[in-house]
Amino acid sequence: MIPTEPIRPLHDVWLRPRRVFRGLAEAPVGFVDQLLGAAQGVLVCLAWSRAEDAGKSNSIAQILGTSLLLGSIVGIAILYLMAAIYTRLGNRAGGHAAHNQVVHVLAYGGVPMATCLAVWVVTALLAGEVCFIQSPQPDVEGFVEILLHLQVTSYVLLGLWSIVLQVMGFSEILGFTPRKAFALWVLGQLIGALFALLLLVLRLLLLP
Numbered sequence: 001m002i003p004t005e006p007i008r009p010l011h012d013v014w015l016r017p018r019r020v021f022r023g024l025a026e027a028p029v030g031f032v033d034q035l036l037g038a039a040q041g042v043l044v045c046l047a048w049s050r051a052e053d054a055g056k057s058n059s060i061a062q063i064l065g066t067s068l069l070l071g072s073i074v075g076i077a078i079l080y081l082m083a084a085i086y087t088r089l090g091n092r093a094g095g096h097a098a099h100n101q102v103v104h105v106l107a108y109g110g111v112p113m114a115t116c117l118a119v120w121v122v123t124a125l126l127a128g129e130v131c132f133i134q135s136p137q138p139d140v141e142g143f144v145e146i147l148l149h150l151q152v153t154s155y156v157l158l159g160l161w162s163i164v165l166q167v168m169g170f171s172e173i174l175g176f177t178p179r180k181a182f183a184l185w186v187l188g189q190l191i192g193a194l195f196a197l198l199l200l201v202l203r204l205l206l207l208p
Contacts, residue, residue: 013108017165018172024104025173033107034076039114041075042067046120046132047155055132060124063132081195082106086170086188093184095174105169112158112165119154123147 007023010032045067049055054063083103090097124131127144131151163185171181 009108010111013111013165014161017109017168020108021101021105021169021172024108025098025101027100027104029100029103033103034079036107036110036114037079038072038075039117040110041073041078042071043113043117043120043155045071045074046117046124050132050134050151053133055129058129058132060128060131063129064121064124078192079103079106082188082192085191086184089184089188089191090170090174090176093174093176093180095176097173101173102170105166105173109166109169110162112162116154116158120151123151 007020009020009024013020046063049058049063049067058066080103083099083106086106087097087099087102090102120131127147130144131148167178167182167185170176170184171178174181174184176184
C-alpha cells in the first residue's frame with residue numbers, strides 16, 4: 001500500500017483546499033489558526049489606514065505598530081465571531097460542521113490574505129508613508145507608483161482567491177454544492193457587516 005502523502009496545510013491550501021480541510025477536520029483550533037486570523041485583521045487595519053490617508057499625519061512606524069496591535073486583536077475576535085455565525089448558518093441550512101472545522105476554513109482560507117499582508121509590509125517599508133495616502137501627489141516616483149499598484153492589485157487578486165478557498169472549504173465540510181456554499185458565504189458576510197454596523201452605531205451613540 002502506497003503511504004498517503006502528508007498534508008502541508010499552508011502550502012497545499014492554495015490549490016488543494018478540499019484535501020486540506022478534510023485533513024484538518026479532527027484537528028483542534030490551534031496557534032496557526034489564530035495567527036492567520038490576526039494576519040487578516042492586521043491587513044484590514046492597514047487597508048483602513050490607507051483609506052483614511054493615515055500617511056499624511058502618521059509615520060510608517062506608527063501606522064504599522066498600531067495596525068499590528070489593534071489588527072491582531074480584532075482579527076482573532078472576528079475569526080471566532082464569524083466562525084460562530086457560519087457554524088450556525090451551515091447547520092441550519094442542512095449541513096453539519098463542528099466549530100473547529102469552520103475556524104479552519106476561515107483561517108486557512110485566508111492564507112492568500114496573509115501573503116498579501118507580507119506584500120503590504122514590504123511595500124510600506126520600501127516606500128514609506130506614501131503607501132497609506134489614498135491619492136498620492138502626481139509627481140510620485142515611478143518605482144513608488146509601481147509599489148502602490150502592487151498593493152492594490154495584490155489586495156484584490158489575493159482577496160478573491162481567499163474567497164474561493166473559503167467557499168470550497170464550506171462546500172467540503174458542509175457537503176454543499178459550490179453554489180450553495182457561496183450563498184452561505186455571502187449571507188455570513190452580510191450578517192457580519194450588520195453586526196459591525198451595529199457596533200459602530202453604538203460607539204457613536206455612547207461617545208460624548
